[in-house]
Every structure is written in C-alpha cells, then in structure tokens.
Amino acid sequence: EWVAGSQQVGGQGWGLLPGLLDAAQCQQMAAMYDEAAHFRSRILMQRHAFGRGEYQYFAYPLPALLQALRAGLYARLQPLAEHWRGLLQAPASPWPASHANLLAQCHAAGQRRPTPLLLRYGAQDYNCLHQDLYGALVFPLQVIVLLSQPGEDFDGGELVLTEQRPRMQSRVQVLPLQRGDAAIIAVRERPVQGTRGSYRVQHRHGVSTVLNGQRHTLGIVFHDAE
Numbered sequence: 001e002w003v004a005g006s007q008q009v010g011g012q013g014w015g016l017l018p019g020l021l022d023a024a025q026c027q028q029m030a031a032m033y034d035e036a037a038h039f040r041s042r043i044l045m046q047r048h049a050f051g052r053g054e055y056q057y058f059a060y061p062l063p064a065l066l067q068a069l070r071a072g073l074y075a076r077l078q079p080l081a082e083h084w085r086g087l088l089q090a091p092a093s094p095w096p097a098s099h100a101n102l103l104a105q106c107h108a109a110g111q112r113r114p115t116p117l118l119l120r121y122g123a124q125d126y127n128c129l130h131q132d133l134y135g136a137l138v139f140p141l142q143v144i145v146l147l148s149q150p151g152e153d154f155d156g157g158e159l160v161l162t163e164q165r166p167r168m169q170s171r172v173q174v175l176p177l178q179r180g181d182a183a184i185i186a187v188r189e190r191p192v193q194g195t196r197g198s199y200r201v202q203h204r205h206g207v208s209t210v211l212n213g214q215r216h217t218l219g220i221v222f223h224d225a226e
Contacts, residue, residue, distance in 0.1 A: 005184055006080050009141070013186045013203050014161055014175060017143075020182040025065060026147040030216035033118050038063060040113065045127065051206070053125035055219075058116045066116055066218070069143075074099035074222050077141045077184065084140055087191035087198040095139065099222065102139065106224040111135040115221035121157055122214055127207035129162055131188050134225035142187050144205075147216040149179040154213030159183060164202040165192075174208075187221075 008015030021029070032038050033056065040059035045051040058066065081095045096102050106112070115134055119127070132142060148154055163171040175183050185205055191198040207217075 002076055006077075009080060009184050009186070010083075010190075012173070013163055013190050013201065014173065015184045016175070016177075017182040017184065018178075019180050020069075021145055021147070021180040023179065026145075026180050026216075029063075029065065029118065029145075029218055030147045032063065033120050033216065039118075045125075049128070050130065051125070051127040053119065053121040053127060053207075053210075055117050055119040057225075058114050058118070060114050062114065062116060066220070070116060070220055070222065071099045073143050073220060074102065074139075077143075077222075081140050084191050088189075088200060102222060103224060106135070106137055109135065109137050111137055111224040111226050113225040115223065115225050117219045117221070119217040119219060120214065121154070121207065121210045121217075123210055123212045125207075125215075126157075126209040129160070129204040129206040131204055132219070132221050133188060134221070134223060137223050138187055139222040140187050140190070141184060142222065143182050143184055143220040145182045145218040145220070146177040146179055147218055148214065150177070152213075153179075154210050154215040156209050156211035157215045158208045159205065160208055161185060161203060161205045164204075166199060166201075 005015040005017055038058055039056040042056045045053050078095050078097060159175040159177055161173045186203040189200045189202050192201045
C-alpha cells in the first residue's frame with residue numbers, strides 16, 4: 001500500500017506497511033542476533049544513557065534479505081524524500097534514484113559504516129527518544145520492522161514518536177505494530193504546510209518499557225555512518 005503509506009508519512013510523519021515480512025522471515029532475522037559474524041559492533045544502551053537493552057549494527061556485506069529490503073524500500077521512498085526536499089528548499093543536491101548511488105555519496109563524504117541494526121529488548125528495557133543521524137548526510141526517512149508478536153513474545157514495548165511543532169507543545173504518537181509490520185518514519189524533520197508556506201517539524205522516536213518477554217526489532221537506516 002505504497003500510496004496510502006506515503007500519504008500517511010507526508011501527513012503525519014509516519015506510515016505503516018502491514019505484513020512487510022512474514023513470520024518465517026521475522027524469525028530468520030531475529031535469530032541472526034546471536035550470530036556474531038553478521039555484525040560490526042554491539043551497543044549496550046545503559047552504558048551510553050540511551051535507555052536499557054542492546055542492539056547490534058550489521059556489517060557489510062548485509063544479509064541478502066536485508067540488502068533487498070534496504071535497496072527496494074529506498075527506491076519507493078526516494079520520491080517522497082525528494083518532494084520534502086523541494087518543500088523545505090533544502091540546499092542539498094537531489095536524492096539519487098538508486099540506493100547504490102546514495103551509498104556512493106555517503107562514502108565520498110566519509111560515511112562508510114553500515115547503519116542497519118537489530119535491537120533486542122528484555123523485561124524493563126526501553127529506548128530513549130532519539131534521532132538516527134550518523135553524519136552530515138541524512139536521508140530523511142527510515143523503516144522500523146517489528147520482528148516479535150505483541151501479547152505473545154512480549155508485553156509493553158510500544159514504538160513511540162514525538163512531533164515538536166514550533167512554539168507548541170510536543171505531540172506523541174504510539175504506533176500499533178504487529179509482528180512483520182513496518183513503520184516508515186521521519187528521521188529528523190518533515191515539512192508541514194502553514195499559512196506562509198512549509199515549515200519544519202522535528203521528530204524523535206523511542207520504545208516504551210517492555211513489561212515482560214523479549215522484543216526484537218529491525219531498523220533500516222538508508223544513509224551510512226561516519
């Protein structure tokens with residue numbers, strides 16, 4: 001449902017892709033967490049005051065399913081990113097049509113480390129509100145895929161987004177994800193139409209406290225890191 005998804009993201013800063021992955025694919029991705037060969041680094045959130053829980057950044061070459069998702073999703077989201085660029089009158093050059101060309105731009109700018117990540121939360125774990133920037137070159141959209149089933153594998157642990165509007169209080173959204181569903185979200189900001197043209201609205205995202213069980217999430221960031 002790409003048309004509906006893009007309209008949702010443009011209108012509210014997030015959209016849903018129900019059933020992007022099936023149960024077997026979710027299990028396959030989650031099981032990779034314990035296979036060290038797939039990853040370049042492991043982060044314990046509490047050490048950095050990011051929250052509580054842990055995640056790992058994938059290494060190149062990415063697993064085939066993840067590589068296909070990253071390239072295919074980028075091709076679908078690039079037109080919306082380019083539309084946002086025009087509305088915000090950003091000075092940057094146009095977003096390239098292919099993800100391979102985006103990575104070439106990242107690497108030329110010194111951003112060479114892959115950013116897709118796999119997150120694992122246990123009971124009482126959470127993720128503080130944040131933005132996944134990683135460098136000066138930031139593609140404005142990212143995708144988060146829930147790999148575990150709420151109410152079966154875990155309770156709590158909702159994906160939370162905040163919208164900071166100029167001179168107004170923050171707005172909070174809780175996204176209703178099931179296993180295999182993907183959320184398209186704004187990485188940092190999106191354009192909103194006002195009486196004097198478009199203005200920038202800031203976004204952050206995080207995860208509420210997991211009450212019990214274990215929750216796995218796949219994060220697909222399209223730009224690479226410094």
